[in-house]
Amino acid sequence: DVVMTQSPLSLPVTLGQPASISCRSSHSLAHSDGNTYLNWFHQRPGQSPRRLIYKVSNRDSGVPDRFSGSGSGTDFTLKISRVEAEDVGLYYCMQGTYWPRTFGQGTKVEIK
Amino acid sequence: EVQLVESGGGLVQPGGSLRLSCAASGFSFSNYWMNWVRQGPGDRLMSVSFINTDGSLTAYADSVKGRFTVSRDNAKRTLYLQMNSLRAEDTAVYYCVRDADGHHDQWGQGTPVTVSS
Numbered sequence: 001d002v003v004m005t006q007s008p009l010s011l012p013v014t015l016g017q018p019a020s021i022s023c024r025s026s027h028s029l030a031h032s033d034g035n036t037y038l039n040w041f042h043q044r045p046g047q048s049p050r051r052l053i054y055k056v057s058n059r060d061s062g063v064p065d066r067f068s069g070s071g072s073g074t075d076f077t078l079k080i081s082r083v084e085a086e087d088v089g090l091y092y093c094m095q096g097t098y099w100p101r102t103f104g105q106g107t108k109v110e111i112k
Numbered sequence: 113e114v115q116l117v118e119s120g121g122g123l124v125q126p127g128g129s130l131r132l133s134c135a136a137s138g139f140s141f142s143n144y145w146m147n148w149v150r151q152g153p154g155d156r157l158m159s160v161s162f163i164n165t166d167g168s169l170t171a172y173a174d175s176v177k178g179r180f181t182v183s184r185d186n187a188k189r190t191l192y193l194q195m196n197s198l199r200a201e202d203t204a205v206y207y208c209v210r211d212a213d214g215h216h217d218q219w220g221q222g223t224p225v226t227v228s229s
Binding site: 035037039041043048049050051054055058060090092094096099100101102103105106 | 147155156157158159162171173174207213214215216217218219220221222
């Protein structure tokens with residue numbers, strides 16, 4: 001299985017400041033169809049995960065533009081330009097290029 | 113509005129069975145691949161199974177292969193997961209998840225499954 005490794009696992013942030021989460025995969029996520037299937041999800045306590053970013057850098061509908069995704073091959077990053085209180089919770093990366101689809105361990109974002 | 117509503121979870125003894133259902137609304141269910149994803153203790157997410165639009169293609173995680181069966185009824189707009197020979201390590205919240213624009217764009221609220229004697 002493709003191993004997805006996130007860092008850091010805990011991220012204390014100051015409101016209004018930027019934040020960044022790294023995700024590395026054990027295999028290149030470039031698919032033969034030309035796409036790279038790397039998604040980012042946010043999960044608030046007691047809620048289901050919500051997709052933020054698909055195919056590396058595409059924001060889902062309704063996702064604030066302070067969220068951005070980048071990367072290629074095996075190295076990917078989720079950035080929050082200015083953290084707001086509603087951004088706390090767990091963030092997961094997920095690869096969909098191979099079966100089984102695999103998730104990172106999760107990064108817990110909390111306000112300092 | 114897209115809605116995915118899971119049901120059928122509960123407490124079951126090791127070796128027992130459960131059938132999860134996921135009722136879909138707000139979109140053309142028969143046009144989408146669907147998935148089951150679970151989140152166990154420690155909040156780790158794991159892909160359990162997927163099924164294509166007409167049910168002719170399915171796949172399973174190695175840990176559930178031979179014990180779980182995914183199916184769908186497009187006329188009823190419902191996804192199913194039959195879980196047999198349940199083990200303690202199958203304890204998790206099970207989510208019904210739609211695939212669009214890549215994978216996993218919409219998630220249900222989840223149904224909890226606890227395997228314990």
